């Protein structure tokens with residue numbers, strides 16, 4: 001797990017604990033012992049700590065969190081490193097995260113490769129740093145930097161880490177050789193104080209209050225960021241040992257909390273989703289070029305996601321006018337990224353330069369992957385695939401982004417149907433992390449594996465879904481909305497329902513969200529089903545749309561909106577339209593409402609599992625967390641429903 005070799009008077013300790021050098025008990029013990037061995041070795045004057053594999057130590061071993069802690073405990077190991085009689089130099093590549101960065105702070109110096117990143121992501125696991133992250137970071141980089149790092153959980157790249165004072169040097173070539181050279185130079189100078197002995201300047205009470213207000217607003221019910229702030233304040237105001245004891249107590253308490261369990265559940269579900277076991281050893285195809293048919297809301301977003309991943313993209317539209325509109329849609333996505341500081345002008349231009357466009361399908365004769373995102377109309381989509389079947393290479397992967405149509409019907413008659421698949425993106429497609437992957441009966445395992453590999457290439461979370469109306473996500477959304485309408489019919493005010501779901505941790509309630517997205521999309525889909533002879537009962541949403549209330553874009557839907565203002569205001573007009581459908585049931589508490597709506601989602605999830613539409617409950621949780629704003633710290637509807645049963 002670790003090996004020690006010597007480069008003159010510098011020892012090099014190499015950690016090799018795949019996959020990410022996590023600090024499980026055996027590794028903690030090995031490092032503990034290494035300090036003793038090297039302290040006792042008179043030939044050694046300094047130690048470089050470096051890691052094999054893809055990364056420096058990525059943190060504590062998250063799989064140990066459900067179990068009782070076993071010594072040596074990480075905070076003790078970090079202290080021991082700091083108190084070693086020889087200075088240790090952490091040589092960081094990949095990521096030094098959580099306990100990994102805490103170990104690096106136990107070292108007297110930190111040297112990072114220019115591609116490395118450091119951070120304290122513990123709050124994203126529902127905990128606080130547990131081995132001095134909240135106590136040493138303010139002493140290393142100042143309170144403001146520490147608060148930003150710890151309460152957001154965001155990591156920082158090497159160059160920024162250097163300016164923040166989190167690392168001492170950034171190197172670009174041979175990390176080991178440069179870290180050894182760094183150690184040799186360090187030995188010629190007076191050593192800096194260990195971090196625990198450095199002073200910290202505490203901000204005043206008003207500053208802490210401001211931070212608390214800002215973090216509470218962001219956290220929306222998540223407890224760890226605020227508890228981390230408490231730790232940081234104690235660290236700034238109290239002696240080192242007292243702050244360490246406070247941090248440890250907070251860490252141990254949160255480690256066994258329901259929120260931490262939920263966040264761990266999502267953490268492992270995300271990692272499992274990228275490479276599901278059922279793909280076996282199916283090899284994905286290499287995707288080196290892609291095309292999108294349709295440059296509307298989704299097409300432009302998908303094209304942007306493909307360009308962000310560095311793929312050359314061909315955009316096909318109906319005619320030259322539509323091509324211009326499609327390119328303008330794409331341009332405005334990149335312009336928005338420039339405005340938000342995510343891209344430079346030059347990068348945005350390079351993104352556009354990688355796009356070929358036109359209305360001639362001959363442009364697709366050598367494209368590896370084509371994603372169709374034209375109108376949600378079976379005849380239009382079938383005509384598109386008929387052309388794709390004629391013009392694309394026989395081995396090109398062909399995908400549809402349909403939301404509700406049966407993909408099998410879209411691809412009827414397509415030559416080589418084994419390369420056809422559903423790739424259902426979410427709006428905005430360049431931002432939303434979820435990708436539902438929908439195989440057909442004929443889809444080959446190679447095509448399916450390519451869908452998953454593409455998700456990785458695009459930085460998305462893939463979830464496999466079977467064929468049904470709305471796949472996993474939109475089917476649950478329909479159930480959620482219908483249950484929310486049932487509460488309105490029962491007599492619960494619309495605004496009370498939205499407030500209850502915000503209270504549960506959603507950014508928006510179900511009615512506010514519909515007003516934002518527009519009620520007409522789902523309405524048209526219901527009308528289509530009715531026209532096709534299906535029995536679709538009238539919804540309250542239908543009544544509003546028929547009265548011209550389609551949401552924010554028409555000045556009102558479930559709520560009213562003043563021009564240019566997105567604040568929902570209770571609507572007398574909507575109340576009037578719905579009056580004769582609304583009963584006078586007893587009032588429900590916010591908790592009753594949230595329980596009822598999330599239970600409805602979980603019940604639909606169960607049905608989806610029973611039908612084999614989703615392969616496992618955690619897939620449903622990922623769909624809801626990454627596609628529909630389900631609070632991550634509640635673990636998604638399936639985990640949430642289990643949690644509420646556990647607490648009964």
Ligand code: 3HC
Pocket residue numbers: 019020022054055058059060061062063074095097098099100102121122125128129130131133268271272
């Ligand atoms: N503990 C246990 N297993 C871990 C782990 C951890 N901290 N981090 C990653 N893994 C596992 C993953 O589950 C995955 O396992 P699998 O191959 O069986 O599915 C494998 O390592 C590879 O993970 P990724 O697919 O995420 O690998 P990448 O190369 O894409 O990313 C990474 C590498 C950036 C290090 C990423 O794994 C990561 O962000 N890990 C989490 C880091 C983290 O949260 N650390 C803080 C832990 S809490 C802590 O340290 C508390 C301390 O303060 C006391």
Ligand code: NAI
Pocket residue numbers: 293294295296297298299316317318322326373374375376377380384401402403404424425426427
């Ligand atoms: P949109 O109306 O914004 O864009 C459709 C585009 O397709 C238009 O630019 C149109 O000119 C173009 N088009 C139509 N026929 C064409 C043809 N024969 N050849 C080339 N281009 C053609 O629609 P939107 O919202 O982008 O939806 C597209 C698809 O994505 C639909 O199937 C929809 O169900 C699906 N979808 C939509 C989501 C959303 O939130 N809007 C989310 C996920 C999927």
